[in-house]
Amino acid sequence: MDIFIGIKPFLFSYVLINGILVTLQTKEEVILDMKAAGGELGWLTWPLDQGEKTGWEVVQRTLNGSQFYTYSVCNIGEREQDNWLRTTFIQRRPAASRVHVEIQFIVRDCNSFGGGSVTCKETFNLFTSESDADVGTTFRKGQFKKVATIAPDEITSKNELRINKEMRVVENLSRKGFYLAFQDIGACVAILSVRVYYKTCPATVKNLALFPETVAGGENQGLREVNGVCVDNAISEDLPRIHCTVDGEWAVLVGQCQCKPGYEEVEDMCQECQPGFFKAEASGDKCKQCPANSQKLKSGALYCPCMDGFYRAPNDPPTGPCSGLPSAPKDLVATTTQLSAGKLVLSWSPPEDTGGRTDITYSVECQRCEGNMCQPCGEKIRYEPASVGLTDTKVSVSELDAHLNYTFIVEAHSGVSVFASQATPRSHKPPSTSALTTSLHYTEAPKVTSIRLVDRTPTSLSLTWDVFPRPRVQSRTIRYEVTYRKKDDNFDMTTYVVLLLEKNSVQIGELSPGTAYLFRVQVLNSDGSPGGSSMEEQFETSSELHLTQNNTAVIFGAAVGGAAMLLIVVVVLFLRKRKRNSHSRQGPEDNYFSSSEQLKPLKTYVDPHTYEDPNIAVLKFATEIHPSHITKQKVIGAGEFGEVYRGILKVPGRKEVAVAIKTLKPGYTEKQRQDFLSEASIMGQFSHQNIIRLEGVVTKCKDFFKHAMIVTEYMENGALDRYLKDHDGEFSSSQLVGMLRGIAAGMKYLSDMSYVHRDLAARNILVNNSLECKVSDFGLSRVLEDNPEGTYTTSGGKIPIRWTAPEAIAYRKFTSASDVWSFGIVMWEVMAFGERPYWDMSNHEVMKAINEAFRLPAPMDCPSAVYQLMLQCWLQDRSKRPRFGDIVSLLDKLLRSPESLKTIADFDPRVSIRLPSTSGSDGSPFRSVSEWLESIKMSQYSENFTCAGIVTMEQVLQMKNEDIKNIGVRLPGHLKRIAYSILGLKDQTSTLSVFAV
Known part of the structure; x- marks a missing residue:
């Protein structure tokens, strides 16, 4: 029966999936195209001889002037149909273990045939069979393995043609070629087109590294690592690598090439520097123009030599400008x-x-x-x-x-x-x-510069003066003219007295007591002419009732000295009193002048390693507990030094409390015992609701090697990473942000005490029954130095690479800013429900990726504001990262405004989560639904699938989002994990909206 009868011709020119026009970005290598062949393909139909029954038939048609062939079958009136249509032998590329089969077909609505066809079906099946050689017309059904049941999204009625397009993936191909087969079990179907292809990551140049075309691997292979080769005239310290995804896309580039000296990058190539330009070393920089006063050489210059008459100083870089000699001052x-x-x-x-x-x-x-x-x-x-x-x-x-x-x-x-x-x-x-x-x-002549009073009496004045320049020749004598007069307001009655001297001092007598006189001294040149003179200066004789100037000076000096000594004594007594007051307890009256917050002393952490005897630090910061007050109940873990127990602490007069007890294994040395107890010396200094509380230590025992213990509060839910994995998807974004706020508050407290944790990770955060998170595990922690930018340099030991800031990895410099980087990783762990950061990448790959500016993508359902805070914590420049006080404030704002958590960050499942493979760990397909659920850590729903009658992977592949909800998967996180897993199994790369929650 011709299913096209009564239906107008219909030609489609583009592909619509879920209403979205799809343009494939990756390269597709087609190995079979039924429509492009343009002729009869010679496909095998089986059974070969059906008598009156008809199986698959090839029909030649003309549409819009072009001929094409279709295969159709429509035995809806016959029972037990089993009609097969097999393609010719399809050879595959050895690396192409995964191919895509795209089918365009039409299926008639069984209801359009009336009530006379009770055996009509509306589906058909797709099979595959591998072979190392073409078997010709030999056909055995047992050699074929079912790929999928093909069901139409739209069914063709009598008057309207509905063309369907479905895509299926054939995995784990390993032989030289394969066949596809279509089984009809009683439908009215026409196959318009079959297209078989595999995806490749196209040859590309990234960061000047050439990566060859690479066949995309299967789901069980994940990312396929490909080594690159530097383009001509480029070099690299480490071999550049990139990863080809199953979708044929390049991702996670590690390493880069750089153009050699004398070359620069131009459109993914390294070209020689143009004449007049140079480049001195291998880098990603462009060639620079030759500096001033240098010679412009031919292309490919490593440097530009100086022009004649210009030079570079010995300490100047060879790439700097050239300089000339300075001119004269x-x-x-x-x-x-x-x-x-x-x-x-x-x-x-x-x-x-x-x-x-x-x-x-x-x-x-x-x-x-x-x-x-x-x-x-x-x-x-x-x-x-x-x-x-x-x-x-x-x-x-x-x-x-x-x-x-x-x-x-x-x-x-x-x-x-x-x-x-x-x-x-x-x-x-x-x-x-x-x-x-x-x-x-x-040739300057001497002159008088100043006159000084030496002594005075009621009737005389003794004076001296300075001469500049002083005579250098001893035989030369300088003569001076001294002029003086009594100071008198009546200028007309002034009388001058002139004296000629050969020395620079004079005593003048017969003066009046208590009278002021004006003096001037002038040098006489060798010819008797006047030389340089002094300014006119005034001096006064003493009265008869006063002491001489010398006695007066002595008395005045004694008075000044006594006053100075008295002032010094007063200042010393004041400072001592002030110092005593600064150490005394603040009185009630002080509160009037300053707030309690201003007067509160700043507490700073004390490193117990600075104590000459570490035992003193333990006694100072930790409370000693008698062993009889502790009861061990059961082992809950193992630490570096011994087992960790859950127990009860019952101190007389206090209510018994549950505690965690860290023990020290027998046989340790005194040094190891001190290292064990040093953590207690650290914890004992902290008092904050988000820092694990130290109850005390047990050290004073006769057999301390056996009984030394550290006792802390008991956190019922254990480590945060394990707790989140066990409760995947059970918490809202607001609850997760609340956990992060508690961790940030604890870290702000530590940072305010000038303390660096160094090992902040979800595994070192403990959770109690109230979902309160507390920072613990201070084994790697160290104190900051006094200055705000102080760092601690480790002397060795392992560093948790995935949680550590790049500057701490490179230089072993730890600051509160490096703790902020680690907090960003903890945020990612919390929002990803305990997922391992950077998944299965090696530590070396993580370091390379970080240095290449790669950052962890947003976890599924992560609020955009939270992810933006993560990115701020991961800034390369540590000075630009937020402080813990800023982080606490921002998280508080988000919690006060729940609407701010509704905007979700962009999510790419190809990078953000590790989609489960379509096969088990040994490469074979999943043998059961329970095996598949176990691989995605959702085995708790095995019974739900069984009760719903979903017992095969073929049935799983047909499930929609509503089907997952209907079998009892209600938690949003679990619903999405299962939905994305099915998405990965079906490989619907065109859109994710099919399974959007």
């Missing part, structure tokens, strides 16, 4: 100081041309000239601050002799001045000697 002047003899100041302006450098220094050279003869000034001359290496444009020169000529040479230097002897003159610049000579003829 400008505007050299000498200024004579009036403050002391034989001293002047040289100053100048910087060179007009520094040669392009900033490391300009100056040197000063002095020559003494008499007549036409000049010689170095020698060591007698003093320079302040120095004569060489000057960075300022000024220097003070002292110890100069009067009446001599001095020549000063100031020279500018830079880092390239060492090449001055090799320099060639440049016509447009000053000579490269970079020196400027300026002559200074220093």
Whole structure:
């Protein structure tokens, strides 16, 4: 029967799946295409001779001017139909163990035939059989294995043609080729097209590494690792690797190649640097333009040499600019100081041309000239601050002799001045000697600089004065003219007295008591002409009733000294009283001036390892418990030093409480015992609701090796990672965020005490019956140094790579910021219900991926705000990560606003979860539904599937989301895990919305 009778021709030009136009991104290698063949394919039908019955028939049709062939069968009036249609031998590529079969077909509605066809079916079956050679027309049903039952989504009626498209996967192919077969059991069906292909990850270049075309593996193979080869003129320290997914997509790139020196990356290739550009080392950087004053060589330059007359300093990088020699300093002047003899100041302006450098220094050279003869000034001359290496444009020169000529040479230097002897003159610049000579003829005459009072009486004044410069020639005598007068308001009646002296002191008598006099001293030149004089200064004789100036000075000095001693005594007594008050307990009246929070002392953790005797630390921070107060009940785990028990602590006068008891195995040394008890010395310093509480220790026993114990509060639900795995999907996002908030609060407390945990992970978080999480396990923890950026450097030992920040792995530097990174991993563990971070990647692959900026993807159903906080915790720059105080505040805001948790982060099941394989661990298909459920850790629903009559994997593959709910799977997390697993089994790569919850 022709199922096309009465139906208008219908041609489809694109594929619609769930209303979405699908464009496949991966490369598909087609090995059979019924429609593209364009002719009769010669497929085998069985049984070969059916008498009056008709099996599969090939029909040639014309549609839109093109001919195509279809296979159809419609024996709906006959009972017990068993019609087979087998393809020709399909050869496969050896690596293609997984192929996709795409079928386009039409199925007639059984109701459209009226009531005369009680045996009509609306499904047919797909089978496969492997072989190493073409068996021709030989056909044995027993050699075929069922792949799937094909059922239409839409059924064709009398008046409307409905074309279906289904895709199935054939797994674990291992022989040279295979056949496909279609079994009709009584349907009215037409096969319009059969297309068989396998997926490949196409050849690609990523990070300058060439990865060959790779056949995608099967579900049981997961990610297929592929080694890359660096493109021409690129190198790599480690072999680049990438992974090909089962969907034919590249993922998880590890390592990279970099262009060699002299080459840069251009469109996935390494090309030589263009003329005028260079690159000195292998890196991902672009070629740089040759720096200033350098030669532009041909292409592929590693560096650019300097032009003639330009240089690089010995400490300059070979890739830096070239510099010229500095020109001479400008505007050299000498200024004579009036403050002391034989001293002047040289100053100048910087060179007009520094040669392009900033490391300009100056040197000063002095020559003494008499007549036409000049010689170095020698060591007698003093320079302040120095004569060489000057960075300022000024220097003070002292110890100069009067009446001599001095020549000063100031020279500018830079880092390239060492090449001055090799320099060639440049016509447009000053000579490269970079020196400027300026002559200074220093011939200054002496002059009086100040007058001082030596002594006074009612009738006399004794004076002395200073001369600059002091005479250097001993035979030379200086003459002075001293002029004085009585201070009188009537200027017209003033009388001057003039004295001529050859020494710089004088005592003047016959003066009036208690009278002020004005004095001026002037130097006389050798020819008798006046030289430099002092300012007019006033001095007063004493009255008869007053003491002399010397006696007065003594009395005044004694008074000042006594007052100073009294002031010192008062200050010392005040400071001692203040110090005593700072150590005393605060009184009630102090609260008036400051809050209790401001006066509360900051508690800081004390490292027990700093104690010379660690036993003292145990006694200081931990309470000793008598062994008779402890009752062990059962072993609940094993620690590094011995078993861990659940027990009861009953102290007289207190209510008995459940406790956890860590024990020390017999035979340990005293050092190992101290290490065991050091954890108690650490825990004993903490008091916070989210930090595991130390009840005490047992150390004072006759046989302490046998009985040494650490007793902590008992956490009923044990380690957080195991607890979440056992209750997968049972908690809401709000409950999980509440757990994280408790952990963050505990870590904020530790951070505020300047404490670094170093081993923060879900396995080291304990949970009680109230779902309260507490930080535990301080075996790897260490204290911060005093400064806020202090770190602790380990001396060795293992580091938990998957939880540790990259700087802590690379340099063994641990800070509160590295604990924040670990907290981000804990957040991922909690939101993924105890999933292992980075799945089955090796530690080396994890480190490589992190350095390549890979970060864990969002777990399933993770709120977007929570995942964004994870990413902030995983910032490469530790200074930009949030602090634990910020984390606690943000989690509090999320808990106060439940609406903020409803926006879910983007989820990609190909990376975010490890979808279960379509086969067991030995590569064979799952033999039962219970085996499949066990592989995805959902074996608790085995009875649900059995009671619903779902006992084969074929039935599982037909299940929809509503079917999973109907058999009793109600928890959202469990519902999604099973749904995604079925999605993986069916390999519906086009969309995930089929199983969206």
